[in-house]
Amino acid sequence: MSSRKALVSLALVLSAYGSAAMASDGTVKFSGDIVDTPCVVSTDSVDQTVSLGKVKASTFAKVKDTSADQGFTIKLEECDNAVKKTASVMFTGSQDSTDNTLLAISNVSGAATGVGIEILSNAGTVIPMGTASADNSLQTGENVLNFKAHYKSTLASVGVGPANSQADFQVTYK
Secondary structure, X not given: OHHHHHHXXXXXXXXXXXXXXXXXXXXXXXXXXXXXXXXXXXHHHHOOOOOOOOOOHHHXXXXXXXXXXXXXXXXXXXXXXXXXXXXXXXXXXXXXXXXXXXXXXOOOOOOOEOEEEEEEEOOOOEOOOOOEOOXXXXXXXXXXXXXXXXXXXXXXXXEOOOOOOOOEEEEEEO
């Protein structure tokens, strides 16, 4: 009988450890898409932050003055240019109320005023919000599309504060 008690005790101990192993300590979320496109946007490019830095309000002495350009890229991987030869990028987001070609600064308490964010091609051509960039030739394999952004004043007087915003982008292949 004592060996039976030992087996029952062992079973109880093992079941206690088994229950502890089943406790939930967190969650892992998985996301993605299965796509039928000539390229795949790199995960490095999907959720990125471009720092426009700290810019003195006095940089904007008049309407249309800009801060220094800050470069950023959108990397396309696994491209097959046998199917499509070019890619263009369209940026969308809240448009500035004074100049709808610019991305508006997020409307939060204390935010900077009189300024928006302008997105440009690497060659310096303005890409208005909601308008596709010029076509970029695709090579088989990896392609890096280069862009720039800067603040641009929309009023004669720029108010200080956080000047953050967010734009989505969509790649179109031709």
